[in-house]
Amino acid sequence: MSATGIGAPVRRKEDQRFVTGQGRYVDDFNRPGQAYAYFLRSPHAHATIRSIDTGPARTMPGVVAVFTGDDLAADKIGGLICGWMIHSKDGSPMKAGPHPALAQGKVRYVGDHVAVVIAETLAQAKDAAEAIEVDYDVLPAVVNTSEATKTPVQVHEVSPDNSVFNWHLGNKDETEAAFARAKHVTKIDLVNNRLVPNALEPRAALGEYDFGTDNYTLYTTSQNPHVARLVLSAFVGIAPENKLRVIAPDVGGGFGSKIFIYAEETVCVWAAKKVKRPVKWTADRSEAFLSDAHGRDHVTHAEMATDENGKILGLRVHTIANLGAYLSTFSSSVPTYLYAPLLSGQYDIPAIYCEVDAVYTNTAPVDAYRGAGRPEATFVVERLVERAARELGQDPAEFRRKNYITQFPHQTPVIMTYDTGDYGASLDKALELADYKNFGARKQESARRGKLRGIGFSSYIEACGIAPSQAVGSLGAGVGLWESAEVRVNPTGSVEVLTGSHSHGQGHETTFAQLVSDRLGIPIDQVSIVHGDTDKVQFGMGTYGSRSGAVGMSAIAKALDKVIAKGKKVAAHVLEASEGDIEFKDGKFGIAGTDRTLGFGDVALQAYIAHKFSGQDLEPGLKEGAFYDPTNFTFPAGVHICEVEIDPDTGVTKIERWTAVDDFGVIINPMIVEGQVHGGIAQGVGQALLEGAVYDQSGQLVTASFNDYCMPRAMDLPSFQIGMTVTPCTSNPLGIKGCGEAGAIAAPPAVINAITDALGHEDIAMPATPQAVWRAVQKRMPVAAE
Amino acid sequence: MTTVSLTVNGQPVTADVDPRTLLIQFLRENLRLTGTHVGCDTSQCGACVVHLNDQAIKACTILAVQADSATVTTIEGIAQGSELHPMQAAFREHHGLQCGFCTPGMVMSAIDIVNRKGQALDEQTIRDELEGNLCRCTGYHNIVKAVAAGAQAMAQKPLPQAAE
Numbered sequence: 001m002s003a004t005g006i007g008a009p010v011r012r013k014e015d016q017r018f019v020t021g022q023g024r025y026v027d028d029f030n031r032p033g034q035a036y037a038y039f040l041r042s043p044h045a046h047a048t049i050r051s052i053d054t055g056p057a058r059t060m061p062g063v064v065a066v067f068t069g070d071d072l073a074a075d076k077i078g079g080l081i082c083g084w085m086i087h088s089k090d091g092s093p094m095k096a097g098p099h100p101a102l103a104q105g106k107v108r109y110v111g112d113h114v115a116v117v118i119a120e121t122l123a124q125a126k127d128a129a130e131a132i133e134v135d136y137d138v139l140p141a142v143v144n145t146s147e148a149t150k151t152p153v154q155v156h157e158v159s160p161d162n163s164v165f166n167w168h169l170g171n172k173d174e175t176e177a178a179f180a181r182a183k184h185v186t187k188i189d190l191v192n193n194r195l196v197p198n199a200l201e202p203r204a205a206l207g208e209y210d211f212g213t214d215n216y217t218l219y220t221t222s223q224n225p226h227v228a229r230l231v232l233s234a235f236v237g238i239a240p241e242n243k244l245r246v247i248a249p250d251v252g253g254g255f256g257s258k259i260f261i262y263a264e265e266t267v268c269v270w271a272a273k274k275v276k277r278p279v280k281w282t283a284d285r286s287e288a289f290l291s292d293a294h295g296r297d298h299v300t301h302a303e304m305a306t307d308e309n310g311k312i313l314g315l316r317v318h319t320i321a322n323l324g325a326y327l328s329t330f331s332s333s334v335p336t337y338l339y340a341p342l343l344s345g346q347y348d349i350p351a352i353y354c355e356v357d358a359v360y361t362n363t364a365p366v367d368a369y370r371g372a373g374r375p376e377a378t379f380v381v382e383r384l385v386e387r388a389a390r391e392l393g394q395d396p397a398e399f400r401r402k403n404y405i406t407q408f409p410h411q412t413p414v415i416m417t418y419d420t421g422d423y424g425a426s427l428d429k430a431l432e433l434a435d436y437k438n439f440g441a442r443k444q445e446s447a448r449r450g451k452l453r454g455i456g457f458s459s460y461i462e463a464c465g466i467a468p469s470q471a472v473g474s475l476g477a478g479v480g481l482w483e484s485a486e487v488r489v490n491p492t493g494s495v496e497v498l499t500g501s502h503s504h505g506q507g508h509e510t511t512f513a514q515l516v517s518d519r520l521g522i523p524i525d526q527v528s529i530v531h532g533d534t535d536k537v538q539f540g541m542g543t544y545g546s547r548s549g550a551v552g553m554s555a556i557a558k559a560l561d562k563v564i565a566k567g568k569k570v571a572a573h574v575l576e577a578s579e580g581d582i583e584f585k586d587g588k589f590g591i592a593g594t595d596r597t598l599g600f601g602d603v604a605l606q607a608y609i610a611h612k613f614s615g616q617d618l619e620p621g622l623k624e625g626a627f628y629d630p631t632n633f634t635f636p637a638g639v640h641i642c643e644v645e646i647d648p649d650t651g652v653t654k655i656e657r658w659t660a661v662d663d664f665g666v667i668i669n670p671m672i673v674e675g676q677v678h679g680g681i682a683q684g685v686g687q688a689l690l691e692g693a694v695y696d697q698s699g700q701l702v703t704a705s706f707n708d709y710c711m712p713r714a715m716d717l718p719s720f721q722i723g724m725t726v727t728p729c730t731s732n733p734l735g736i737k738g739c740g741e742a743g744a745i746a747a748p749p750a751v752i753n754a755i756t757d758a759l760g761h762e763d764i765a766m767p768a769t770p771q772a773v774w775r776a777v778q779k780r781m782p783v784a785a786e
Numbered sequence: 787m788t789t790v791s792l793t794v795n796g797q798p799v800t801a802d803v804d805p806r807t808l809l810i811q812f813l814r815e816n817l818r819l820t821g822t823h824v825g826c827d828t829s830q831c832g833a834c835v836v837h838l839n840d841q842a843i844k845a846c847t848i849l850a851v852q853a854d855s856a857t858v859t860t861i862e863g864i865a866q867g868s869e870l871h872p873m874q875a876a877f878r879e880h881h882g883l884q885c886g887f888c889t890p891g892m893v894m895s896a897i898d899i900v901n902r903k904g905q906a907l908d909e910q911t912i913r914d915e916l917e918g919n920l921c922r923c924t925g926y927h928n929i930v931k932a933v934a935a936g937a938q939a940m941a942q943k944p945l946p947q948a949a950e
Contacts, residue, residue, distance in 0.1 A: 011878055011879060011881075012878065012881070014886070015877070015878040015883060015886075016878070017886075018883055018886030018889050019861075019870065019874040019875075019877050019878055019883065019886075019889060019893060020821070020861065020862065020865055020870070020874065021819070021820070021821015021822065021860065021861035021862045021890045022821065022862075023821070023886045023887075024820075025820075025823070025887065027814075027820075027824075028814075028820035030818075123804070123806070198922055199885070199887075199922055200823075200825045200831060200833060200885065200887040200888045200920060200921065200922050200923075201823070201825065201885065201887040202824075202825070250885075250886065251885065252823070252825075252885045252886065252887030252888075253884070253885040253887060253922050253923055255922070282824075284824075284826075284827040285825065285826035285827045285828065285831075286827055504885055505884035505885030505886070505923045506884070507884070671881050672881065674881075675881050675884060675923075675924060675927075675928055676884075678924055678925035678926075678927040678928065679884065679922070679923045679924050679925045680925075681925055682922075682924075682925030682926065683922070683925075705826070705827070705828045705830070706826050706828050706830035706831060706920070707828050707830060711830075711920050711922070712925075712926075713916070713917055713920065713926075714912070714913040714914075714916040714917070714919075714921075714926040714929065714930065715913045715914050715916070715917060717913075717925060717926055717927075719909065719927050719930065720925070720927055743925070
């Protein structure tokens with residue numbers, strides 16, 4: 001392993017600019033003559049708009065323009081789309097209600113977009129928005145996930161009962177048969193709490209129109225700028241793709257929330273031509289809470305059947321998934337194909353059946369948030385497994401081990417074929433690092449101090465490397481999920497790699513350069529990674545679902561193979577040898593069995609000057625592209641163990657130890673991978689202990705600021721003990737599985753399993769706040785409460 | 787409009803501003819010092835932390851006119867030419883950042899912690915003192931390591947702040 005190659009903990013190239021304040025995020029861009037947009041949002045969760053009077057606002061100081069949904073409609077600007085078609089089990093297509101960028105006649109959640117004011121300054125735009133008079137006919141709202149289909153309130157005309165779809169996966173008859181012969185059935189009711197992603201950089205957009213060239217440019221906080229351009233061109237109708245440039249520069253975290261195409265960037269880029277000036281919008285945090293797509297929000301009943309030996313026979317699950325007021329870009333895929341196919345977990349379960357009711361409510365749209373469906377599935381499986389082990393009086397670690405899949409490839413009853421893994425190895429290592437054998441002594445020691453200590457396991461699996469295009473196409477995806485790469489070698493041997501992936505914290509400028517350095521034998525400083533600009537990178541599907549390593553880097557590897565193959569042809573001419581005798585190793589092209597070699601830079605120069613070969617026999621230049629479509633999902637998996645101590649007097653839960661042992665396949669940069677695990681755990685612990693988006697019955701979001709929505713802070717978390725096991729992925733050339741979501745998937749059940757272990761009963765909802773835990777303690781010790 | 791005069795990263799600055807202009811707006815929009823960020827609107831996240839007369843403050847919570855005559859140091863003002871401040875170097879060395887958005891505020895807060903608490907910082911002290919800074923990426927694990935290491939490095943190599 002070289003100091004900068006695959007496997008080395010290379011310090012990040014991008015950090016020089018970030019630690020010196022030279023990062024360039026969307027709000028840091030300013031264009032000559034720019035005006036500022038401010039969106040008037042609905043204060044009501046559900047209302048008919050009788051009229052909007054923008055007249056008084058238009059005369060306010062500094063106002064450039066005021067637009068409503070009628071103006072968008074007059075320009076034939078289409079609504080926002082959901083790109084994944086789900087069919088109900090009766091074969092009918094999902095019921096997709098209209099999703100205009102600015103409301104047309106109705107608002108459906110607090111924060112819905114009613115009008116936009118564009119003014120010389122943001123303050124003037126805000127002042128003018130106050131002067132817009134909207135006559136609302138306020139309607140009753142539905143906010144509660146499990147009530148959505150039982151109310152006369154109707155969010156969309158297309159769905160009288162607020163059902164988006166009633167979908168299922170698995171074999172119902174086989175599952176029922178498994179339950180019929182079960183010795184024991186474990187049942188659980190779960191709420192997977194609604195979360196607000198809260199990337200630290202709020203969303204932003206800066207639209208610009210060039211009258212000379214008829215070209216639009218949109219700077220936007222996107223995880224996938226090409227997908228944004230495709231949607232804004234083909235569906236919204238802003239401009240053809242060749243006339244629309246989308247730039248996603250440095251982006252301050254995404255976690256899913258910046259995958260989607262939102263109203264604000266749509267309006268800003270459209271309005272730039274209308275007002276003949278660049279139009280800039282940056283969300284404040286309150287707007288982010290109201291209008292960023294939220295995550296999770298499932299209500300689930302699940303049952304697990306076991307035989308007399310504690311072997312799992314079957315699993316049946318019913319979930320109600322709240323998709324909010326509109327179908328966001330990929331929302332329909334999250335509680336379906338990103339959820340139910342993960343219900344087998346790490347376990348050999350012969351029969352699984354899952355039914356999902358997706359519903360509309362008068363709340364913000366819900367879409368992918370770190371893990372997207374997989375945390376929800378893991379929460380179901382790992383809470384059930386833990387409970388089953390307790391009910392059967394078995395050690396939770398050994399109960400898991402007994403049911404682990406041990407033969408690969410393994411076909412689950414819910415679509416997935418796991419290629420490789422060694423779940424027992426991860427469990428062994430985690431038990432050792434967590435000092436599980438001495439847990440009993442630590443529990444006694446806590447008890448002596450009047451504290452309750454508990455331990456919780458989570459054996460998670462996720463499906464990453466999203467995804468084989470044919471497979472997702474057959475499941476309803478509107479796009480393919482390959483990735484592209486272009487490797488441009490300059491005449492002096494330095495390299496630019498253009499990738500369709502996007503980095504918003506993942507460190508691609510470093511890890512992708514490590515791959516190039518490793519393969520071409522050139523210093524990492526001679527490699528630049530270019531991403532996030534549709535005028536530079538031809539096309540790409542972006543970054544989410546831990547796909548940038550497994551899919552994006554595989555595309556780069558494929559392009560590098562082509563570069564090396566072309567380099568061999570050039571070297572053969574220069575060295576006057578036959579191409580078959582040229583080998584490439586350690587950064588040099590040479591004649592096998594001789595000491596005659598050419599450096600990579602020499603070959604690059606020869607490729608461009610083209611003096612040593614006929615341009616008719618061999619094209620000059622050294623630039624290769626590749627599209628890589630994976631053959632399977634990847635299956636990172638691991639074991640996380642959480643140990644907590646609860647103060648029964650205050651209900652405060654303190655995480656005493658966190659052990660994570662993950663199998664991510666081949667690792668490019670262990671420093672970055674561990675950082676991803678840390679961050680994921682923090683978000684998972686946040687969900688389990690602190691975070692929860694709460695709407696009141698009228699549909700007001702009562703957790704709409706950092707004062708009210710409890711984000712994890714440094715003092716809420718421990719340091720984490722991280723271990724790795726490695727079984728290389730067999731479905732991509734690099735053996736990478738992906739690591740971005742693991743912590744967020746693993747953590748919630750580990751925390752709740754630890755708390756319920758400490759409390760000695762099973763009933764605690766997320767977030768397990770001190771108040772909730774204190775109440776549970778009182779339930780456990782009713783005498784103490786008196 | 788009101789006139790404000792202050793020193794930012796060692797440079798005297800005078801400007802006419804709308805009296806409601808926040809210091810963070812003044813830094814980002816008037817001076818185009820965009821290294822200091824805005825992550826919230828309730829003074830919770832700490833992405834906007836700068837030093838005002840050598841003390842960490844949230845630049846979203848003070849008007850530009852309140853900084854009249856003051857000395858302000860931002861993330862752009864702490865390196866010595868191409869040499870990073872020890873705390874900046876520690877964040878890079880210990881992977882104390884991912885997306886980089888909270889980083890300027892974290893670094894400015896961290897330097898302030900060292901100034902107030904000394905250079906031997908234990909983990910609990912660092913975690914408690916970072917109460918005013920949110921990070922969504924790192925889980926704080928490596929930030930804590932970076933602050934401890936940066937504090938040690940500041941002890942070995944005290945650097946005057948550019949604004950002084």
